[in-house]
Amino acid sequence: MKKYEAMVLSCIDPRFQSKVYKYLESEKLTGKYSSFAIAGAAIGVTHKRFKKWHSTFWDNLGISIKLHKINKLIVINHKDCGAAKITFKGRNFNSKIENEVHQKSFFDIKKDLKKRFPDLEVKFKILS
Ligand SMILES: [Zn+2]
Structure with a gap:
């Protein structure tokens, strides 16, 4: 079986699909990664507002590790993310708060990875 990278x-934000692709191309990863897209990226798979989605993400990651022999998870959040705003419904939202939401989601993924897939490398990125 072929081995892939990540x-x-x-x-899922339409404005960022080509940016994500170009970023991965610049990292020389074209054709070498599997893909999981969900509203909010790391926010969607960690924040309690989207609890139902979490296990789907971790199951998919487990399958990609098995099938594609990946050794890295690349997490790409983006600025002005609608999912980040949803987690702050009814409260004042600004770029400082948004940044905290992103950092918290990265922290939570790292924590869960340590438990579930401790050998997997992880890389975080915020596109704007
Ligand atoms: Zn988004």
Whole structure:
């Protein structure tokens, strides 16, 4: 079976699809990664507002590790993310708060990875 490099977790936002692709191309990863897109990327798979989605992400990651022999998870969040705003419904939202939401989601993924797939490398990126 062929070995691939990474699974990429990214957001469904239409404005960012080509940016994600170009970023991965610049990292020389074209054709070498599997892809998991969900609203909010790391926010969608960690924040309690989207709890139902979490196990789907971790199951997919497990399958990609098995099938594609990946050794890295690349997490690509982005600025002005609608999912980040949803987690702050009814409260004042600004770029400082948004950044905290992103950092918290990265921290939570790292924590879960340590438990579930301790050998997997992880890389975090925020596109703007
Ligand atoms: Zn988004």
